[in-house]
Amino acid sequence: MIKSKYRWDLPSLDEEQVAALMKGLNVSRLAAGVLSARGWSSLEQTSAFLEADAWQLLDPFEMKGMKEAVGRISYAITSGERIRVYGDYDADGVSSTALMIRLLTELGANFDTYIPHRSREGYGLNLGAIDKAAEAGVNLLITVDNGISAVDQIAYAAQQGIDVVVTDHHEPPEVLPEAAALVNPKQKDCPYPFKGLCGAGVVFKLAHAMLGRPVLEYADLAAIGTIADLMPLTGENRVIARLGLEQMRRSPIVGIRALAKVSGVKPEDLTSGRIGFSLAPRLNAGGRLDHADRAVKLLAAVAEEEAELLANELDGLNVERQELVEQTVIEADSMWQSCCSAAGDRPMNVIVLAKAGWNAGIAGLVASKLVERYYQPVIILATDSETGLCKGSARSIDGFDLYAALTECTDLMEHYGGHQAAAGMTISQDKLGELSERLHILADQWLSAEHWQPKRRVDLSISLQDITLKAIEQLARLEPFGNGNPTPRIVIQDVLIRESRTMGKESKHLRITIEQAGQTIEAVGFGMGEYRDRLAPGIRVDLLGELSVNEWNGNRKAQLMFQDFRSQHLQLNDRRKERNWWPAVESLVMNQPSGLVIGCASTALLREATSRFGHAEIPISLYTDSWIDIRTVTQTAASSELRANPLSDWRHLIMLGFPANDQEVRTLKQWLAPERGGEVVTLFHEVGDARQAGDIVPAFPERKHFAEIYGMCRKRGAWLDSPEGFVQETASLTGWPLSTLRMVHEVFIELGFIAADGASRKIVAEPPRRELDDSTRYRKAREQFDGLRLAHMTTEELHLWFSACHSTSV
Known part of the structure; x- marks a missing residue:
């Protein structure tokens, strides 16, 4: 058994609904299955989802406050008032600001922009920035991607003679600021039907309202903000993202073209994924390490030369950001390991780490890396030594x-905010211990055992026959993919690995060829090179991943990008034909030191294995009856000394010889139980083993022998079960030992063929029609017999026996 890294959340499909979508939309089962799994059932609604065009854009004036915002901004423009756009330092904030620059420039407004410094000013409106605006003669502040919570700051602005129009998308507080206009679809009484817009999306709607038409040429920046801020790519966001991507591919502005170039992406190849993982991090880099003005200037640039210069500067900052994140992750990981060592048997459920000198701007990125590594909630904080305050982010x-x-x-906190998956906070350093303890207790109360294993949502399970180029191309109709509309994820069950090879620098990646029902396909696992031995040819596995098209030298073929794997099967390597097998065992120990255990059939083998491999701290054991008698040799123990230590999970069991009695067979079955997680068993058997080579394994009666003995019982009719009676007579006539005959009689009693009353036995006149396998006693006796003849089984028989043990708990 190979355990998966993730919990696979695979929904059950309504096959009738899938068939209806296939017929109504003229798509493959693959595309129809994904749509059905995501809740699409109405043909009309599903068709609208797949089209996602400009006609689906909503009326901006349905948004509360839009009419007032348009009126106040229009008045400022016609009156020549000084306008300042107040933005934010993340990718959505700079996209919103750049989009507002386009709009106000087109409208001929007198304006400038201001973005607060992340570490010096923090998020949102602040009093110092308002003072600067008043000194500059600003009459109207327009916030983008912030402002909905700035009650005190907007009141202060009014005292300075400055009106504020708020455009925002964050959750509104109970008490709203008294602004000239509040434009936010999440306001409680806002009738706007779509609530998932980002900051740039709200500005996009404002532009629509100001110019009296859907401003499709602005969709590029709105799409960047939507994708970068991880907004759900459903509803109107899907329309905006699709329109924006089409525009960026067809006619990118100079800033996006320059940004794509330093990211190593051609504009015509831009996707939501490439924006999220390549363009957005560079737009964010300025705000994280320096100032976000560079990113705004890049997106608003009109000259190629200026755009390329700014893009290169942001690329350099992004490299610096990556290095800083990597170094901070190393420091944080070391700190966490020290915490775990100090905690002993009580490691904390939530990772809370703080250090002076860390950059609060990258705290969220570091937290995400540690969540990925340990799958625990993580809080990363930068400590200010002067104030004693810690500021950072959580995931x-x-x-x-x-x-x-x-x-x-x-x-405990000075300030905090966020949502279910991410948050930011400020807390005094002396309260960190209590915060960690309280969060630890809450995690104990809220989370069950399964929560500690990461989950992957799967759309559907398919066979290799479902995978065609046409089917994969149809999935493209669901694009753009992202939050709320992820790339379809599928599972292919029980495929046979035909070929397996590593690729890339340092053999980091893995390419396998899988087969099912005569069809084959290649599957690639990035970062999976270390699993080459676990995904070797001949192994049957289930794979989880995403489908793609591999294009090379003009050839196109379907492939699977797999992200996880599992197997219910136990791999068996029968190496009984090898005579001098100690070098082979040594090679296995050298190549797989972790997850390896060795079972020995004799004390002599145990001592030899101990002397050879004791230094490797590998569990080495005799086949003993008790689970807790598994013996482990440690580096500190002499080679002849053994100490008891329970065997827990293992990956590879090396068997040096076979169990020789019922006790030892029972122990082996315990080792093979599926909860132990075993993957591979390698068998070695010394032909000259004194304990087994001369043994003659007793035969087990076949069905005809049971029939013969039953016939003798029917002929006798009734008898007493005594040592010198009928059973002894039957033994003399048939040649079967008394123990075997008693087992046969017990089977007949259990099946209702013989009635027992004390020592009296009597044939049942009209016995029920039952098979031998219906008897628990028969099955147990058969299992005991098979266990004792393991060394004499064929490879195929051994595989069946080990697989049966591995598929049921003992």
Whole structure:
């Protein structure tokens, strides 16, 4: 058995609904299955989802505050008032700001822009920035991607004679600011039907309202903000993202062209994934390490030369950011390991780490890396030595509502905000210990055992026959993919690995060829090179991944990009024909030191294995009856000394000889139980083994022998079960030992063929029609017999026996 890294969340499909979508949309089962798994059932609604065109854009004036915002901004423009656009330092914030620059430039407004510094000013409106605006003669502030919570700051602006129009998408507080206009679809009484817009999306709708038409040429920046801010790519966001991507591919502005170039992406190849993983990090880099002005200037640039210069600067900052994240992750990981060592048997459920000198701007990225590594909620904080305050970010796992948890600890913090999966906070350093303890207790209360294994949502399970180029191309109709509309993820069950080879620098990646029902396909696992031995030819596995088209030298073929794997099968390597097998065992120990255990058939083999491999701290054991008698040799123990240590999970069991009695067979079955997680058994057997070579394994009666003995019982009719009676007589006539005959009689009694009353036995006149396998006693006796003849089985018989042990708990 190979355990998967993730929990596979595979929904059950309504096959009738899938068939209806296949027929109504003229698509493959693959595309129809994905749509059905995601809740699409109405042909009309599904068709609209697949089209996602400009006609589906909503009326901006349905949004509360839009009319007032248009009126106030229009008045400022016609009156020549000084306008300042107040943005934010992340990718959505700079996209929103750049989009507003386009709009106000087109409208002929007198304006400038301002973005606060992340570490010096923090998020949102602040009083110092308002003072600067007043000094500059600003009459109107327009916030983008912020402002909905700035109650005090907007009141202060009014005192300075400055009106504020808020455009935002964050959750509104109970008390709203008294602004000239509040434009946010999440306001409680806002009738706008789509609530998932990002900051740039709200500005996109404002442009529509100001210019009296859907401003499709602005969709590029709105799409970047939508994708970068991880907004759900459903509803109107899907339309905006699709329109924006089409525009960027067809006619990119100079800033996007320059940004794509330093990212190593051609504009015509831009996708939501490439924006999220290549363009957005560079737009964010300025705000994280320096100032976000560079990113705004890049997106607003009109000259190629200026755009390329700015893009290169952001690329350099992104490289610096990556190095800083990598170094901070190393430091944080070391700190966490020290915490775990100090905690002993009580490691904390939530990772809370703080250090002076860390950059708060990358705290969220570092937290995400540690969540990926340990799958625990993580809080990373930068400590200010002068103030004693720690500021940073947190990331969570499924099932642990981070915002709710921090709300339970609100008395400890100076400030916090966020949502279920991510948050930011400021807390005094002397309260970190209590925060860690409270979060640890909450995680204990809220999370069950399964929550500690990461989950992967799967759309459907398919066979290799479902995978064609046409089917994969049809999946492209579901694009753009992203949050709320992820790339389809599928599972292919029980495929045979035909070929397996590593590729790339340092053999980091893995390419396998899989087969099912005569069809084959290549599957690639990035970062999976270390699993080459576990995914070797001949192994049957289930694979989880995403489908793609591999294009090379003009050839196109379907392939699977697999992300996880599992197997219910136990691989058996029968090496009984090898005579001098100690070098082979040594090679196995050298190549797989972890997850390896060795079972020995004799004390002599145990001592030899101990002397050879004791230094490797590999569990080495006799086949003993008790589970806790598994013996482990340690480096500190002499080669002849053994100490008891329970055997837990293992990957590879090397068997040096076979069990010789019922006790030892039972122990082996315990080792092979599926909860132990075993993957491979390698068998060695010394032909000259004194304990087994001369043994004659007793035969087990076949069905005809049972029939013969039953015939003798029927002829006798009734008898007493005594040592010198009928059983002894039957033994003399048939040649079967008394123990075997008693087992046969016990089987007949259990099946209702013979009635037993004390020592009296009597044939049942009209016995029920039952098979031998219906008898528990028969099955147990058969298992005991098979266990004792393991060394004499064929490879095929051994595989069946080991697989049966591995498929049921003992």
